[in-house]
Amino acid sequence: MERVKTFEFSEKDQDRILVVQIVEIVDPEYGMFTWPCAPVLGQFVLHYREKCIGKNVLEIGAGTALPGIIAAKLGANVILTDAGRFRQCQENSMKSCRLNNVVDKVRIIPLTWGDFTPSLLDLPKIDIILGSDCFYSPSDFEDILVTIAYIMERNPSCVFWSTYQVRSCSWSIEDLLDKWGLTCTHIPLCMFGGDKENIGGHDMSNKHTIQMLEIKKSS
């Protein structure tokens, strides 16, 4: 069953509201509905909109692609990606792109973490990578960071903005960051309005365990 969820973000220091419509499908697959990390990352993108305008943005594990579509609405050139085997996810995000009139700003391609396929090897210059709730299964952590490290090797000033839902205190990416030559900064949610009880018009009051990470290539 398909439904359209509407997000309404208030823009910083402005009276305008940024409205984003996202197609969701009631389905057990992870990428068919919008996870709580996505409005938080969307809020971050909106807060730092100046950093996105005209930039090449890649969203990994995009699912319903709320942060990537926000970036496109703000004027970025966006590539939305999800695992090759989740075709329906890509078709779904195309529907959302149409609804939000960003088809000319967005390309949708398969990109499976850790796979060195042409879709990864042929990527253009990337300035910003977005990833909302991609670190949800420890067995994927290294594949994600290998992919990020590869992109950053080719684009040394690229940054990876990622929201992370803490699901277990024993999970950590620290050693893997070290292994793949990456460094991570935790950005307090209060710095960009990511700590609000309501983000994009949706109740976030019980979503206390989300963290905002900025990952870069180690110097």
Ligand SMILES: C[S@@+](CC[C@H](N)C(=O)[O-])C[C@H]1O[C@@H](n2cnc3c(N)ncnc32)[C@H](O)[C@@H]1O
């Ligand atoms: C927890 S969901 C988050 C979806 C979306 N970013 C959000 O926050 O609403 C994880 C996403 O990662 C994608 N994914 C899972 N395994 C993957 C893989 N090996 N390569 C690329 N994407 C993958 C899933 O299809 C899903 O869209």
